[in-house]
Amino acid sequence: GAEPIAFVDYLALEKVDPAMSEQIAIGLERGAEISNMSIVGGETASLPEIIRGFDLAGTCIGVVDKEHVVTGEKIQVGDVVLGVPSSGLHSNGYTLARRIVEQSSYTYFDQMPGSSRSIGEELLEPTRIYREALEAIRECEVHGLAHITGSGLLKLHRITRFGFEITDPLEPQPVFRFLQELGGVEDREMYRTFNMGMGLVAVVPEDDVKRACQILGAKEIGSIVESGLKSGSLVL
Structure with missing residues (x-):
């Protein structure tokens, strides 16, 4: 629950590429703007003996009152679980996603079925920043x-020793179903690898469900139970 105040980036390159560096800078600035924080410094290094392509990393500094840190310790059985939509893959599961596409007859430049965008554009949809x-x-x-x-x-x-029962999960974006059908991936593996349309989960007491859903653009998807992790008929 920390308020972001500053960001420092690090970019290591196999060789200097001004056009690529500019695009990375534009993305970082956009992320900082969404997060309402400043980029206060950074480092760019040319390391042809070490790096292949480029390596990008960053450190975010935030502040929060110690007594207001959300640790999960207050979670109790009966609390409501809220799901907040993702924008896409959110930078995770790409090892499997790349393998599925590259072992198929598709290329990243082909239009994804049911979409006006290419497969590559769908996979590269920026990760949502949950400022709200x-x-x-x-x-x-x-x-x-x-x-x-x-x-x-x-x-x-x-986040808790208790379990989750997801009774009404969010609908995954079409890119997830495309990958699943193309790769013949079972539901259980999809939910253990990808966010499946849900990028953030919040746990709140019953009295705060309506207001929290309004702020987060979330939906009630389940509840806290004694143990286990179940999504619909899937036991994860």
């Missing part, structure tokens, strides 16, 4: 927050 989560924390009693990143819904286990 800070407003939810200020206005509601938020017991837990979890980004759904690598390992998909399994990430929920890291």
Whole structure:
């Protein structure tokens, strides 16, 4: 629940490419603008002996009152689980996604079925930044927050010792169904690898569900139970 205030980036290149560096800078500036923070410094290095392509990393500094840190300790059985939509793959699951596409007859430049964009454009949709989560924390009693990143819904286990029963999951974007059908991937593996349309999960008491959903653009998807992790008929 920290308020972001500053960002520092690091870019290592195999060789200097001004056009690519400019595009990276534009993306970083856009992310900082959405997050309402400043890029206060950075480092660019040319390392042809070490790097192939480029390596980009960053550090974000935020502030939060110690007593307001959302740790998950307040989560209890009966709390409501809210799902916030993702914008796409969110930078996770690309090892599987690339393998599926590259072992098929498609290329990244082909139009994705059911979409006006190419497969590559769908896969490169920028990760959503959930700035509105800070407003939810200020206005509601938020017991837990979890980004759904690598390992998909399994990430929920890291915020509480209790279990999750997802009874009404968000509808995945078409890109997930395309990858699943193209690669013949089982539902269980999809939910253990990708966010499947849900990039952030919030846990709140019943009294705060309506307001939290309004702020986050979220939907009630389930509840906290004693143990386990179940999404529909899938036991994860």
